[in-house]
Amino acid sequence: DAEITQSPRHKITETGRQVTLACHQTWNHNNMFWYRQDLGHGLRLIHYSYGVQDTNKGEVSDGYSVSRSNTEDLPLTLESAASSQTSVYFCASSESEGELFFGEGSRLTVL
Amino acid sequence: GEDVEQSLFLSVREGDSSVINCTYTDSSSTYLYWYKQEPGAGLQLLTYIFSNMDMKQDQRLTVLLNKKDKHLSLRIADTQTGDSAIYFCAEIPDNTDKLIFGTGTRLQVFP
Numbered sequence: 001d002a003e004i005t006q007s008p009r010h011k012i013t014e015t016g017r018q019v020t021l022a023c024h025q026t027w028n029h030n031n032m033f034w035y036r037q038d039l040g041h042g043l044r045l046i047h048y049s050y051g052v053q054d055t056n057k058g059e060v061s062d063g064y065s066v067s068r069s070n071t072e073d074l075p076l077t078l079e080s081a082a083s084s085q086t087s088v089y090f091c092a093s094s095e096s097e098g099e100l101f102f103g104e105g106s107r108l109t110v111l
Numbered sequence: 112g113e114d115v116e117q118s119l120f121l122s123v124r125e126g127d128s129s130v131i132n133c134t135y136t137d138s139s140s141t142y143l144y145w146y147k148q149e150p151g152a153g154l155q156l157l158t159y160i161f162s163n164m165d166m167k168q169d170q171r172l173t174v175l176l177n178k179k180d181k182h183l184s185l186r187i188a189d190t191q192t193g194d195s196a197i198y199f200c201a202e203i204p205d206n207t208d209k210l211i212f213g214t215g216t217r218l219q220v221f222p
Binding site: 033035040041042043044045048058090092097098099100102103104105 | 115117119142144151152153154155156159199201203208209210212213214215
C-alpha cells in the first residue's frame with residue numbers, strides 16, 4: 001500500500017543546531033507540504049512543493065528550508081534551531097487540492 | 112488575515128450527539144472539509160461538502176453549511192469513544208490554492 005512516512009518521529013536538539021526532518025511518500029503525488037501543529041494555532045503551513053525543483057514559502061517559513069530533488073521526498077531543514085520551533089511537524093502529500101494524506105508527525109524539542 | 116475559527120474543546124457522553132462548529136473566512140470557497148486527527152497520528156480526511164450544498168449526510172456524520180454566515184458544522188450521531196479525536200475544518204479560499212485549517216476542536220467522549 002502507498003504511504004507517507006516521516007523520520008525521526010521524536011527528536012531533541014539544542015538551540016543553534018541544524019536539524020533535518022525527512023518525509024517520504026510512495027503515492028507518487030506531485031504536491032507535498034510541511035505543517036507545524038501548535039495548541040491554539042491549528043496547522044500552519046511552512047513550505048510546499050508542486051513538483052520536482054519547485055518549492056514555495058508558506059505562512060510561517062522563516063527559519064525553515066526545503067528542497068525537492070525527486071517526487072518522493074521533501075526534507076525540511078531548520079538551519080539554526082530555536083526554542084520557538086519546538087512543535088509537532090507534519091508532512092502531507094496530495095494530487096487534488098483538498099484531500100491531503102498526512103504522515104504520523106515528528107515531535108521536535110529544542111532546548 | 113482572518114482565521115478559520117473553532118472552539119478548542121467539546122466533551123460529550125457516549126451515545127449522545129456531538130456538534131462541532133467552525134467559522135470560515137471566504138464565502139467563495141468551493142469545498143469545505145473536515146479532517147480527523149486521532150491521538151498520536153496525522154490528520155485524515157473525514158468528509159467534505161461542496162459549497163452549493165447546505166447539508167451532506169454520511170452514516171453517523173452530518174455536515175451543515177450556512178454560506179451566508181460562513182458557518183460550517185459537523186454533527187456526529189451516537190458518539191462513541193472511538194470518536195475521541197481532534198477535528199479540523201478547512202477551506203481553500205478564493206485567493207489561494209492551498210488548504211487553510213482551523214484551530215481544531217478536541218472532542219472527548221466519556222462513558
